[in-house]
Amino acid sequence: MPIAATIRDIRHLVLGLLALAGLMLASQSAFAAAPDVAAPETAAEASGEAAADGEAATDKAAADAEGSYEHLGPEWIKGQPTSFEDDPWKSTQFQDQYTDNGNYAKWMNTYILTPVIVVISAFVFFLLLVVVVRYRRREGREPSRTTHNTLVEVVWTIVPVLILIAIAVPSITLLARQYETPPADAITIKATGYQWYWGYTYPDQGGFEVISNMLPEEEALSRGLPGQLAVDNRMVVPVGVPLRIQTFGADVIHSFAVPSLWFKLDAIPGRLNERLLTIDEPGIYYGQCSELCGARHAYMPIAIEAVPMDRWRQWVLSKGGSFGEDAETSEAMDIQAPASAADGAPAAGGAPTAADDGGTAPSAPLDASEADGAQSTN
């Protein structure tokens, strides 16, 4: 009889919990839907001024500086977030990964961390459920007051240790892989965070800098690109070869982050960070500044366009870049003499004060660097 009662009580408890979970899910989707209504309005508001001069500059740039290079179209978009409305499950997961480290990390999350979390949580929840139901006051049962059971104590010490070791091995492996030093022949690209846009410098190819601003949302959508992620000038890189990505902050701390490439690196004034990046497939990968850096922090997305080597070289040439043997020296000068490039274009080396002219500057340097890609060559 008590067993039947216990089962009935468990059933009530489970039903109650299910109802609670349903309630939470409903409120969550309500919350998820709310920004959808509000976002376009605020985004249009915030990007209003940028839209006015940004549009003209973009058209001009596209017309006169691209040369023979043709950018990848929207069908090449691979790295971008999934909205809850499109796919509730996928929206809670990591983005698809396009680097070895990313695949490794995703594997670790899927096959090690998530199972461990789920099994331990379920086990603890089950024990709690048993205790709550079985030893509730109405039932009048007395729980055992056993203490000091050697076997139990050894087991609950050893088992967690084994679990931690099972997690630590792949975890430390991943950490070490992320710190791998770029090989000597890696192609250097320097991402400079400005308030509030990105600049991409190619010191090995003559030191030209590409200024990258967010596209106004309506324009992005009309081109089939994601709103608030699409930019006027992407960071174009060769696919399948090691890249030495350096980050630098021209004014405040920014963070260069692209989730689908498993890449996040702070861009700090007065300090050059670098990390190895090798992209597996051609495509377009989106990211965002991930360090709260000021009023328009949310409007400085990152777009990386990875293309085969020959097409990348084509793009470099269209930007006025070169593949000379003076690459080494230009890189050294670029880092040590940041102020020398301030000839109309923003300083390639990004001295802390070089771009400190408020939020209105982005379109002006865009013209300069687009019309004459070699402008900022040292």
Ligand SMILES: [Cu+2]
């Ligand atoms: Cu930022």
